[in-house]
Amino acid sequence: MHYLPASNRYQNMEYRRCGKSGIKLPLLSLGLWHNFGDVDVFENYRKIMHLAFDRGITHFDLANNYGPPYGTAESNFGRILKKDFLPYRDELIISTKAGYDMWPGPYGDFGSKKYLIASLDQSLKRMGLDYVDIFYHHRPDPETPLEETMGALDLIVRQGKALYVGISNYAAPEAAEAIRILKELGTPCLIHQPKYSMMERWVEGGLLDLLEAEGVGCIPFSPLAQGMLTNKYLKDIPKDSRAAKSTGHLQETQITEGALKQVRALDALAAERGQSLAQMALSWLLKDPRVTSVLVGASKPEQLADSLKCLDKMAFSPEELAEIESILS
Ligand SMILES: NC(=O)c1ccc[n+]([C@@H]2O[C@H](COP(=O)([O-])OP(=O)(O)OC[C@H]3O[C@@H](n4cnc5c(N)ncnc54)[C@H](OP(=O)(O)O)[C@@H]3O)[C@@H](O)[C@H]2O)c1
Numbered sequence: 241m242h243y244l245p246a247s248n249r250y251q252n253m254e255y256r257r258c259g260k261s262g263i264k265l266p267l268l269s270l271g272l273w274h275n276f277g278d279v280d281v282f283e284n285y286r287k288i289m290h291l292a293f294d295r296g297i298t299h300f301d302l303a304n305n306y307g308p309p310y311g312t313a314e315s316n317f318g319r320i321l322k323k324d325f326l327p328y329r330d331e332l333i334i335s336t337k338a339g340y341d342m343w344p345g346p347y348g349d350f351g352s353k354k355y356l357i358a359s360l361d362q363s364l365k366r367m368g369l370d371y372v373d374i375f376y377h378h379r380p381d382p383e384t385p386l387e388e389t390m391g392a393l394d395l396i397v398r399q400g401k402a403l404y405v406g407i408s409n410y411a412a413p414e415a416a417e418a419i420r421i422l423k424e425l426g427t428p429c430l431i432h433q434p435k436y437s438m439m440e441r442w443v444e445g446g447l448l449d450l451l452e453a454e455g456v457g458c459i460p461f462s463p464l465a466q467g468m469l470t471n472k473y474l475k476d477i478p479k480d481s482r483a484a485k486s487t488g489h490l491q492e493t494q495i496t497e498g499a500l501k502q503v504r505a506l507d508a509l510a511a512e513r514g515q516s517l518a519q520m521a522l523s524w525l526l527k528d529p530r531v532t533s534v535l536v537g538a539s540k541p542e543q544l545a546d547s548l549k550c551l552d553k554m555a556f557s558p559e560e561l562a563e564i565e566s567i568l569s
Contacts, residue, residue: 243323243325245290245293245294245328246294246295249293249294249295249296251296252296252551253267253268253295253296254266256529257457257532258430258533259430259431259451259454259455261428261430261455263373263430265299265333265457265532266297266298266533267526267534267551268522268534268536268547268548268550269300269301269333269459269533269534269535270288270300270538270544271301271535272285272301272302272306272313272317272537273306273313273461273537274306274482274488274539275288275537275538276317277306277308277312277313277487278308279307280316282319284540285316285320286323286324287541288538288541288544289317289320289324289325290324290541291541291544291545293332295544295548298331298333299333299335299533300333300334301335302314302334302363303336303338303340303378304337304338304340305341305342308487310342311342314366317367318366318367318368321367321368333373334367334369334372334373334374335372335373335375335376336360336363336374336375336376337375337376337377337378337408338360338363338375338377338378339351339376339377339378339379339408340379342359351381351388352381352384352388352389352392353388353391353395356377356389356392356393356396357392357396360375360401361401364401370400371400371401371402371403373402374402374404374405374406374431375393375396375397375404376405376406376407376408376431377389377390377393377405377406377410378408379409380407380411380414386417386421387421390421390422390425393422393427394422394427404431405427405429406429406431406432406433407429407432407433408433408461409433409434409435412445412447412450415450415451416450419450428455428456429454429456430457431457431458431459431532432447432457433460433461434447434458434460434461435460435462436458436460436531437460437462437464437469437521437525438465438469438521438524439465439468439469439502439568440462443458448528457532457533458531459532459533459534459535460534460535461535463521463535463536464521464537465521466482466489467481467483468494468495468499468503469506469517469518469521470521471503471518474500474503474504474507477492477495483495502567503517506520506521506567509560509564513553513560515550515553516546516549518543518547519546519553520550522536522547522550523550523553524556524564526554527554527555527556
């Protein structure tokens, strides 16, 4: 099958400026953590990518260790890129990361210059790219000096292997320090990627304020709490769901009666708003202008199509917001 992207792909997507940078990101971006590995079905995830791009999603987010096995999300993405997207490379923002364990021994984990430089070289080979648009340090390293890690990000940009850099999973004080060092080096931090959803709200305790003050973008990951913030677990654990898969990061033990009670109440409120719960969970994040883009996952094209409808209803009344707070408290 030859892929020809929809000619109206930019008509129904809004793009927000990423901090104080030249880059704008679509309100929804697609993450390839799950569902793009060698354990998954090529034609299915290829369709997910086609739908994404057809609907104005220009940003695809990867990491060295996405799969499983590690590395295969990048190599599968590279196959699709070569097959379908090479004429559109300049319309895409492709990101990858290093920071979690990737290869054995002391040089395949955390934040050394040795690890970051080698890992990005491997990622570029797997994806068949000369450069990525954004390279992230995936998580803070308690032992390596931050100057070394940020120095590696700066070097990578100067080598032309990434256009911009970001940090992920950094708490506010360490993010402040990383942002300061990068500014001094002349490679400003473009973006921070934290976990943020209705069920995980640590960023509201200072990180969002910091990013706004520093002109750094914010792209929340796991906005649906890996599927918990949808109606899928209300009756049982579907066989094809992340919680049922041995390779999924959502554990059955996380689907507690307490969590389901909240999910049921949120689902009812979403229905009153004329949305699916997934849509409401995404709209709820996007109501904050400090959120540049929301990084969603999908195991089927239909899920992404459903999630994209969040863009039709992004406003919340004060009463709805108060009800959400009371459900979550
Ligand atoms: N920086 C980091 O440390 C980090 C960590 C985690 C993730 N991320 C990034 O964030 C991206 C998103 O993370 P995530 O996959 O955990 O996000 P998520 O959007 O919270 O969860 C995605 C899962 O939710 C379900 N789903 C999605 N849309 C749905 C819909 N409309 N209706 C019903 N169910 C729906 C699917 O579950 P089923 O598979 O059960 O169908 C899908 O696999 C990742 O791909 C990655 O790029 C970054």
